[in-house]
Amino acid sequence: MRLDHVTLRxxxxxxHRRFFKAVLDLRDGFRPAFGFPGCWLYAGSEPVVHLIPARPGGAEAAPSGEGxxxxxxxxxxxxxxxxxxxxxxxPYGRMELPEIGERRLFxxxxxxxxIEVAFREPTPTPRTQEALP
Structure with a gap:
C-alpha cells in the first residue's frame, strides 16, 4: 500500500492550480467527468493533488470551507x-471509474x-494478430 493522492477543498x-504548478512543478492532466468542477495535478504520470471547490458556508474543521x-x-x-x-x-461507498481502470472505496x-482506498486494474495489453503462414 502507498499514499496515492490528497484532495484539497x-x-x-x-x-491553487497555478501555485502547485509553479512551486511543486506539477502539471495539469486528465480528470474524469465527475459532474462538479475541479482539476487533477500530476507528478510524472500520477495525479497526486486533486483540487475541488470549498463547500459553501465552510466545513466544521475549516471555517473558511477550505482544507x-x-x-x-x-x-x-x-x-x-x-x-x-x-x-x-x-460501511463503505463505491466509485467505479472504468475510463481510468480504477475502482474506489470510501x-x-x-x-x-x-479515507479513499483506490484499486487500479492492470492496463490491458493490446493483442496483436499473428501473421498467417
Missing amino acids: VRDLDA IDHVAFLRDDHDAFCERLDHHGI IHAPGGAL
Whole structure:
C-alpha cells in the first residue's frame, strides 16, 4: 500500500492550480467527468493533488470551507479488502471509474475523516494478430 493522492477543498481553484504548478512543478492532466468542477495535478504520470471547490458556508474543521477533503491510499487487493471491511462491519461507498481502470472505496475513520482506498486494474495489453503462414 502507498499514499496515492490528497484532495484539497479550495475557494480559488485557479490560484491553487497555478501555485502547485509553479512551486511543486506539477502539471495539469486528465480528470474524469465527475459532474462538479475541479482539476487533477500530476507528478510524472500520477495525479497526486486533486483540487475541488470549498463547500459553501465552510466545513466544521475549516471555517473558511477550505482544507483537506480526503486522503487516498492505493492497494491491489480489492476483494480481500472489501471482505475485511465487511468482517469489521465498516460501511463503505463505491466509485467505479472504468475510463481510468480504477475502482474506489470510501470509508470514514472513527473521528469522521474521509479515507479513499483506490484499486487500479492492470492496463490491458493490446493483442496483436499473428501473421498467417
